[in-house]
Amino acid sequence: MRPIGADQKTAAQAGGVSSDEGTRPMVLELRKVTCAYEVGRAAISEVSFSVREGEILCLLGPSGCGKTTTLRVIAGFEPVVEGEVYLEGHLASAPGVLLPTERRRVGMVFQEYALFPHLRVVENIAFGLRDLPSVQRETQVHAMLAMTGLTGLERRYPHELSGGQQQRVALARALVQKPVVLLLDEPFSNLDPDMTRKMREDLHDLLRRTKTTAILVTHDHEEAFALADRVAVLNNGCLEQFDTPEAIYHTPSTPFVADFVGQADFIPGIVENGKVVTEIGEFPNQVGYHGGARVVVMIRPDDVHIAPLANGATRILARQFRGSENLYTIGLPSGQVVHSSEVSTSVYPVGTPVELQVIATHIVLFEQDRVRPPDR
Amino acid sequence: MTTTIRQTVPPSISFLALGVAGLICAPLMYIVYLALSADSAVWSRLWNTRIPELLFNTVSLAVSVSAGTFALGVSLAWLVVRYSFPGRQVWEWALVLPLAMPTYVLAYVYTYLLGAGGPVEQLWQTWTGPEGRVFSPYSYAGATLVMTLDTFPFVYLLTRAALLNFNLSYEEVARVCGASRQRTMLKVTLPLIRPAIVAGLSLVILYVASDFGAVSLLRFQTFTYAVYQQITGRYDQAAAGVLSLLLVLFALIFLVTERWFRERSRFYQTTGRYRAPARKPCGPLGTGLITLYMVVVFGLAFGLPALLLIHWSGSAVAEGAVDARFLGFVWNSVFLSGLAATFALLVGSPLAYLASRWPSRLNVLCLQAAYAGYVLPGPVGALALLVLFSHLAPFWYGTAVVLIVAYIVHFLPAGLQTMEPALQQVTPNLEEAARSLGLGPVRTFRETTLPLVRGGFIAAWVLMFLLSMKELPATLLLRPVGFDTLAVRVWLEASEEYYKLAAPSALLIVIMTLPALLLLVSKDWRAA
Numbered sequence: 065m066r067p068i069g070a071d072q073k074t075a076a077q078a079g080g081v082s083s084d085e086g087t088r089p090m091v092l093e094l095r096k097v098t099c100a101y102e103v104g105r106a107a108i109s110e111v112s113f114s115v116r117e118g119e120i121l122c123l124l125g126p127s128g129c130g131k132t133t134t135l136r137v138i139a140g141f142e143p144v145v146e147g148e149v150y151l152e153g154h155l156a157s158a159p160g161v162l163l164p165t166e167r168r169r170v171g172m173v174f175q176e177y178a179l180f181p182h183l184r185v186v187e188n189i190a191f192g193l194r195d196l197p198s199v200q201r202e203t204q205v206h207a208m209l210a211m212t213g214l215t216g217l218e219r220r221y222p223h224e225l226s227g228g229q230q231q232r233v234a235l236a237r238a239l240v241q242k243p244v245v246l247l248l249d250e251p252f253s254n255l256d257p258d259m260t261r262k263m264r265e266d267l268h269d270l271l272r273r274t275k276t277t278a279i280l281v282t283h284d285h286e287e288a289f290a291l292a293d294r295v296a297v298l299n300n301g302c303l304e305q306f307d308t309p310e311a312i313y314h315t316p317s318t319p320f321v322a323d324f325v326g327q328a329d330f331i332p333g334i335v336e337n338g339k340v341v342t343e344i345g346e347f348p349n350q351v352g353y354h355g356g357a358r359v360v361v362m363i364r365p366d367d368v369h370i371a372p373l374a375n376g377a378t379r380i381l382a383r384q385f386r387g388s389e390n391l392y393t394i395g396l397p398s399g400q401v402v403h404s405s406e407v408s409t410s411v412y413p414v415g416t417p418v419e420l421q422v423i424a425t426h427i428v429l430f431e432q433d434r435v436r437p438p439d440r
Numbered sequence: 441m442t443t444t445i446r447q448t449v450p451p452s453i454s455f456l457a458l459g460v461a462g463l464i465c466a467p468l469m470y471i472v473y474l475a476l477s478a479d480s481a482v483w484s485r486l487w488n489t490r491i492p493e494l495l496f497n498t499v500s501l502a503v504s505v506s507a508g509t510f511a512l513g514v515s516l517a518w519l520v521v522r523y524s525f526p527g528r529q530v531w532e533w534a535l536v537l538p539l540a541m542p543t544y545v546l547a548y549v550y551t552y553l554l555g556a557g558g559p560v561e562q563l564w565q566t567w568t569g570p571e572g573r574v575f576s577p578y579s580y581a582g583a584t585l586v587m588t589l590d591t592f593p594f595v596y597l598l599t600r601a602a603l604l605n606f607n608l609s610y611e612e613v614a615r616v617c618g619a620s621r622q623r624t625m626l627k628v629t630l631p632l633i634r635p636a637i638v639a640g641l642s643l644v645i646l647y648v649a650s651d652f653g654a655v656s657l658l659r660f661q662t663f664t665y666a667v668y669q670q671i672t673g674r675y676d677q678a679a680a681g682v683l684s685l686l687l688v689l690f691a692l693i694f695l696v697t698e699r700w701f702r703e704r705s706r707f708y709q710t711t712g713r714y715r716a717p718a719r720k721p722c723g724p725l726g727t728g729l730i731t732l733y734m735v736v737v738f739g740l741a742f743g744l745p746a747l748l749l750i751h752w753s754g755s756a757v758a759e760g761a762v763d764a765r766f767l768g769f770v771w772n773s774v775f776l777s778g779l780a781a782t783f784a785l786l787v788g789s790p791l792a793y794l795a796s797r798w799p800s801r802l803n804v805l806c807l808q809a810a811y812a813g814y815v816l817p818g819p820v821g822a823l824a825l826l827v828l829f830s831h832l833a834p835f836w837y838g839t840a841v842v843l844i845v846a847y848i849v850h851f852l853p854a855g856l857q858t859m860e861p862a863l864q865q866v867t868p869n870l871e872e873a874a875r876s877l878g879l880g881p882v883r884t885f886r887e888t889t890l891p892l893v894r895g896g897f898i899a900a901w902v903l904m905f906l907l908s909m910k911e912l913p914a915t916l917l918l919r920p921v922g923f924d925t926l927a928v929r930v931w932l933e934a935s936e937e938y939y940k941l942a943a944p945s946a947l948l949i950v951i952m953t954l955p956a957l958l959l960l961v962s963k964d965w966r967a968a
Contacts (some may be wrong), residue, residue, distance in 0.1 A: 141612060165615040177611035182631045191627075192617030241617065350838040 088116040090153070091277045092138065092245050097147035097157075099130075099137050107133040108301040110147065114247065120268075123281045124312075130301040133279045135247050137271055138279065139172055140165040152244055156410035171243030175250045177234040179222035185233055186208075186218045192241045208240040212270065227255050228263055235267070239274060246271070246278040247294065252287060264290055285325040289313065297321045314426040322362045322428060327391075329368075329402045330360040332432055340429065343396050344420050347427050362428040365391060365405035369421045376417035384415060394418060453790045454803075460787040461806035464849050467824030468812045471688060474681030474827065482529060482678045490666060491686065496664045498690070501583055501655075502645045508588035509644045512737060513595025514637060519734075521603040524719035525727040531734045536961050538741035539593045540953040541928070542910045545946045546652025547586045548934035549745040551577045551657060555937075578817075583660040590654070591647050595640035597961070602636030603629075608718070622732045635702060649691055650817030652913035657934055663687040667819045668913060677827055684820040691815040746950065752943030762944055769945065773925040776840060777908035780847035781855075781901045788852050788859060789897070796863045807860075811853045818913035821850050838920055846914040851907045854873040855900040863897020899959060906956045910949060 093114040094318035108130035115121050123131040136142045138149060140156065140163055149157035151170070156163040179188050186205055209215050212232040222230060231251060238246055251267065252260045268291050271278050282288050289296050289309040293315060297304045297312060297320075306318045316322035319330065335357045340347040342429045347361050361383045370380075377397040384391045390411065394406045400418065412418070520532045538546075554560050554577040565572045575581045607962070610632060614624040652664045660664075663683055670680035722730060735743075758764070795807035813821065825846050829837045836842060866889050874884040912927045919928065926945040933942035 139612070139616060141615075164614070166618045166620060170616060170620075172613065174609045174613060176607075176609065178613045180605065180610060180613075180628060180632075191614070192619070195618075237613075237617065 065369050088118060090114050090221055091117050091119075091151070092279075093148075093150040094134075094138075095148045095150070097134075097137060097149060098145045100145050101142075106145070107300055108137070108298070111298070111301075111303045112147075113303065113306050115279065117277055118275050119277055119293045120271055120291055121279045122288035122295045123279060123298060124283070124285060124288040124295050124325070126283055129298040131283075131298050132249055133301075134298070135172075135281050137248055138171050138245070139247055140168050148231075163245050169241070169244045171233045171238030171241055171246040173231070173238050173246070173248045173251055175253055177222075177230045177254070179230055179233055179237075181222050184218065185214065185222075185225070186425065188222070188233055189237045189240055190355050191237065192402070208236045211274070212236045212239075228259055231255065231263065235270065239270075239276065244277070246276050248278060248280040250281055252282075252284075254423055260287075267291070285313075289325075297324065299324075315428055316362070319360075319362070319430050322430075327365050327403055329363050329365075330430070331363060331402065332358065332360050333402065334358055343398055344402065345401060345422055347424070347429075349429070350402035350427060351429050353429070353431075357430050358432040360432050363402065363422060363424060364432065365403040367422060367424045368394075368402055368404040369417040369423065370394065370404050370406065370412075371421065372412055373417045373419050376419065378418055378420060380412055380414050380416045380418060383412070394420065448631055453595070453794060456787075457790045457794050457803065457806045461809040463787075463845075464483055464852060465809045465812050466828065468688070468816055469819050470824045470828055471681055471684050471816075471820060472674075474677065474824070475685035478678035478682050482676075483682060486682055488911055490683070493553045494661060494663050494666050494683070495686075497580070497660065498649060500580065501662060502648045502658070502895060505581075505587045505591065505648050506641050508584060509592040509595045510637065510641060512588065512592040513640060514599050516737065517596050517599035517603055518728055521600055522720060523722050523726070523730065525722040525730050527731065528719075529736070534542055534738055534742075534946050535596055535734070536593050536957065537738070537954075539591055540950050540957050541590060541742060541745060541932075542653055542912070542946075542949060542953075543586065543590050544657055544927070544931050544934065545950065546590050546741075546745055547577075547654035547657040548587050548930065548939070548942060548946070549748055550582065551672065551934070551937070552748070552939050553577075553744075554582065564937075578598060578659050580660065583655055583658050586654045587648055587651065588659065589737075591644045592737075592741070594643040594647070595637060598636045598640035598643075602633040603680045606633065627875040638698070638701060642694070645694060646691060647782065649687065649694070652818050653699065653931065656913075657931070663690070664817050664819050664913065667817075667823060668917070671819070671823055671826070671917060677823070680823050686824060687817060687820060688815050691817075695815065746947075749943050749947040749950065752940045753947045756940045756944050759940070761941055766944065769924050769926050769929050770948065772923055772929070773909050776843060776925060777847070777905045779840075780851070780908045781905040784848045784852050784855050784904050785859075785897060785901050788850065788855050788900070792856055792859045792863050796860060797868070807856070810856055813849045813851070813853045816850065817931060818850060818911065822846055822914035822917040823892070825849070825914075840920060840923065843920075844916045846918055847904075847908040847911060850911065850914065851904045854907060855904040858903055859893075859896055862900075866892050867894075886917055893955075902956045902959060906953050953965040 094112055096110045096112050098106050098109045098111075108111060111130075111134060113121070123134055125131045125169060133142060137144060137157060138151075143162050144157045144159060148155060151163075151168055155161060155165075156168060180191065183191065186209075189205050189208060190201055193204060196204070206215075209218065212235060214229065214232055214236060217225065217229060217233075219419045223234070225233065231254075235251075255263060264287065270276075280288075280291060284426070284432070289312075292309055293377050294307065295309050295312050296306045299318075299320050305312055305321050309318075312321060313325050316325065316328075322328045322330075331342045331344060333340045333347070335341075335349050335355055340349050340353075340359055340361060342361055344363075353359055379395055380392055381395045382393040384393075385408070387408065389408055390406045392406060392412070394402045396402060396406055404420070447677060502746065516535055520528060520535070532552045552558055554574060556576075559944075560574050561572070564574050577586075606629065610628050613622050613630045615621075619627065649662075650664060653664045654660075655662045656668065664684065667680045667683050667687070670683060791807050791810050794803040816824075825842055829842050870888055870892075871884055874888040875881075909925070910927055912931055915925055915928050916931065919925070924932070927947050929945040930942045930949070933939075933945075
């Protein structure tokens with residue numbers, strides 16, 4: 065049933081995961097984990113994935129999909145109903161088993177950072193280090209302050225810091241304990257959008273330098289793509305796809321993933337003579353659907369190009385200027401709508417008849433009845 | 441009220457507000473004048489005889505009651521918010537009920553329970569023989585017990601609200617940082633809800649410092665009781681003025697300190713994403729222990745006293761105590777309190793309205809001045825009005841007018857606190873929106889302003905009515921001859937140890953206070 069893209073294998077290998085992937089030890093493993101806040105209503109069901117040392121994993125999905133619940137299960141805040149969670153090879157959660165949070169050695173950065181408002185920056189960072197001798201504690205805290213660029217702010221209280229500084233204190237507080245895995249719950253959602261790009265780069269750099277294994281929750285696919293080695297897409301508590309960012313984008317395994325990680329159009333077609341025949345052309349039938357099957361082809365706007373014509377029924381319905389690109393909405397004769405991304409200098413008035421050129425490197429097919437009309 | 445929007449204040453309202461503020465400040469000013477103009481011999485006599493003892497007693501009572509209410513209030517709030525056990529919701533609500541018991545009612549019940557030959561002593565003597573003695577209620581310990589049982593709900597309510605609004609992420613972060621449950625509670629949760637606990641304790645301390653009912657019945661010498669004795673026993677107004685000034689200073693210093701502390705910890709805001717607190721389920725043993733604890737505290741503070749009152753009232757009614765004379769006391773109480781609450785609402789609303797709509801320095805100052813009644817304990821305010829009226833308006837002296845003015849001065853702050861938020865809900869934008877939709881000024885007021893403030897104003901009226909009805913010291917000092925209220929009857933009968941005769945009046949006060957208490961608490965409930 066699983067639709068296969070044109071070159072999924074190569075896409076996966078082209079991803080950011082380095083070649084020693086297979087040799088690095090597994091830090092965290094979830095096996096068919098189900099968690100329910102109320103009996104009979106699972107917040108996540110049968111979620112399985114694993115994270116290797118030093119890897120950055122993104123849990124991506126819309127709000128209410130269970131990504132934060134997954135994080136809380138890993139942290140030990142929520143018990144599991146079914147399945148197991150292993151941390152460094154040891155069983156941490158299972159039905160009836162719940163290793164207390166304070167003994168899991170996980171680090172966590174909360175969405176609103178949750179810096180202790182009654183403690184100064186240094187006291188916040190040193191909160192988890194009380195077992196160390198004070199000299200060692202001080203050295204570690206100061207090393208962490210320097211690494212996160214917080215030197216000079218030691219004596220401040222959290223309310224005296226900017227949003228970006230607060231985030232760095234929260235990171236420092238979690239990292240100074242050298243956690244087995246660092247959990248980040250939407251770390252950029254409370255920041256000014258102008259700042260997030262810079263903060264994202266800084267975070268990525270910091271995680272790589274400290275060789276931290278991290279799991280990051282986000283609803284923003286751009287953020288996930290920019291940061292993650294691998295992405296787990298969740299929807300309604302189920303894991304839809306677990307793969308590299310490139311594979312998630314180019315060869316989504318479900319229509320939901322296709323639509324969630326970027327603009328996508330679903331063009332209906334019928335399988336005839338080993339080809340998928342659609343209104344905008346023919347595509348190879350890679351999955352091997354039987355003749356006469358009703359399928360849809362997923363196409364991204366960057367695969368569609370337009371050229372103006374003197375005459376025709378395919379016309380531009382709308383143009384949205386996005387700075388680096390123009391996003392055109394094209395109406396086909398049947399009423400079907402396709403989007404096309406053009407460079408920002410190519411401007412055509414609305415109503416212009418156009419010709420479509422579809423240059424798709426990755427063809428993704430789904431059965432027609434699996435596709436819901438997209439929300440946007 | 442508003443015929444035009446965002447124009448200058450109608451001068452008549454301004455004058456009214458100034459007048460009201462002046463009226464309310466007058467007693468405070470007069471006390472200061474009375475004390476400072478007292479002969480230096482009075483000062484040195486008091487300094488050598490009374491003041492050290494009174495100061496020591498008042499402060500040590502405040503300290504011990506704070507400690508007691510802290511232990512009870514915080515532990516009860518913690519159990520009710522953080523654990524789940526059968527009957528939790530009932531206890532959550534029942535633990536507020538002691539606030540419905542005026543201190544003089546609780547004190548009078550305990551003089552019976554703990555007194556010589558009382559039931560507790562008899563029970564004790566069946567164990568220890570006829571020589572066994574329990575501690576006397578007429579003591580520091582007795583006053584501490586009664587005041588603690590009566591005021592712990594202040595700490596309980598505020599701590600509970602803070603715990604319910606507590607951002608659980610702080611605790612989770614502490615756990616992630618390797619802290620155990622206990623360390624999390626001590627290092628994170630308690631420090632973060634400290635402002636709420638302190639606010640509750642400061643209410644308790646002000647309550648203790650200004651209480652007259654319990655200390656007078658338990659004959660424990662504090663400032664309020666001493667002021668009363670100077671006025672009634674020794675007819676020494678200068679000495680009473682000196683003691684009053686000291687008490688007012690005590691309250692002021694305390695209030696300023698508390699304000700300073702609150703400013704300093706303003707950043708302790710712990711709000712965030714709301715998540716229902718995870719209640720820890722209790723096993724049978726835990727449930728048993730918690731229930732026992734709640735039963736004991738609730739029983740001592742409300743259940744047992746209420747049962748005794750009902751029992752005594754029953755026999756008093758059977759003996760014909762509820763007669764026309766008793767109904768007269770009821771009428772006196774209702775009549776006086778009703779008038780006082782209505783007038784207080786009338787004079788208070790221009791103050792609150794001006795300060796919220798035209799917050800000029802003068803208007804805000806007027807409102808602040810109206811809060812002066814807070815630092816004027818009952819006997820002190822009564823003393824000031826007594827002397828003021830006898831000098832300035834002798835024809836009103838000894839009439840109900842003086843009493844009503846005393847109630848207004850004393851209870852307007854509480855009413856204003858309820859009225860102000862209601863008025864602040866009505867922003868000029870709302871009225872402007874109504875006007876832009878074609879409503880005239882009168883309809884704007886009737887359909888926009890009035891419905892929004894009505895709830896708050898009714899609550900303020902009910903609150904001031906009940907506070908006036910419970911009021912004891914000013915009523916004792918200022919009432920017209922032979923004009924007794926329910927509160928006065930309770931105190932007079934209880935002083936003579938006529939326990940049964942005092943019961944019907946006391947029970948009636950408690951019963952009438954209950955709905956208002958629920959009204960006030962339900963606001964807190966909704967916020968939580």
